[in-house]
Amino acid sequence: MIIEFKLNGEDVKVETGLAMRLLDVIRNDFGLTGTKEGCAEGECGACIVFLDGMIVNSCMVPMNNVMGKEVVTIEGFSRTERYKKIEKAFMEEGAVQCGFCTPGMVMATEGLLRLGISLTEEDIKKGLSGNICRCTGYEAIYRAVRKLTQEAVLND
Structure with missing residues (x-):
């Protein structure tokens, strides 16, 4: 399925499964490696991003929850x-x-x-x-x- 969302201020599209984790898409599809996997359980904070302005553990966010939303990674935030x-x-x-x-x-x-x-x-x-x-x-x-x-x- 095609998922459309805003990533670090840019409109993006990615073909992925709805259950794929946001963390994997950020790293693998967009090459943004500042967001890291530490525990894969939402306990360590290494994968924190902003999703519509709220901090979330991207290892716990399925892509079906990202459609039409805004994601800011450390790479995007570092420009501020x-x-x-x-x-x-x-x-x-x-x-x-x-x-x-x-x-x-x-x-x-x-x-x-x-x-x-x-x-x-x-x-x-x-x-x-x-x-x-x-x-x-x-x-x-x-x-x-x-x-x-x-x-x-x-x-x-």
Whole structure:
């Protein structure tokens, strides 16, 4: 079946099965490898994308749920000024090591920041709880998100 949707701002079509996972289509059909498979169970956050503005684990989204919607991957988000601010905070706080989890962590951070509220420490930890990092440790990532909230990134 032909599935039509918007991918990183462009209208696209792909011939695929309705039950095929969005993760596989993003990687295999469009070559966007920033979205990664970690657990294939929606538990690690390595495959986070925005689907109509909401963060989702693309390994859990069948293509029949994508028809006519907008998908933004890390590659699309990385073209924005907000991405650059998140990237800078992650680098300054040492929140990046091997990089495997980083795209998902960045997307989850943006999803959290989009809430537009004053984030508490508990909000930050809960908001990133669906993401696994095996190298850096979470404290540096939490520091980066705290820094972003203190710098009023939400106001751009």
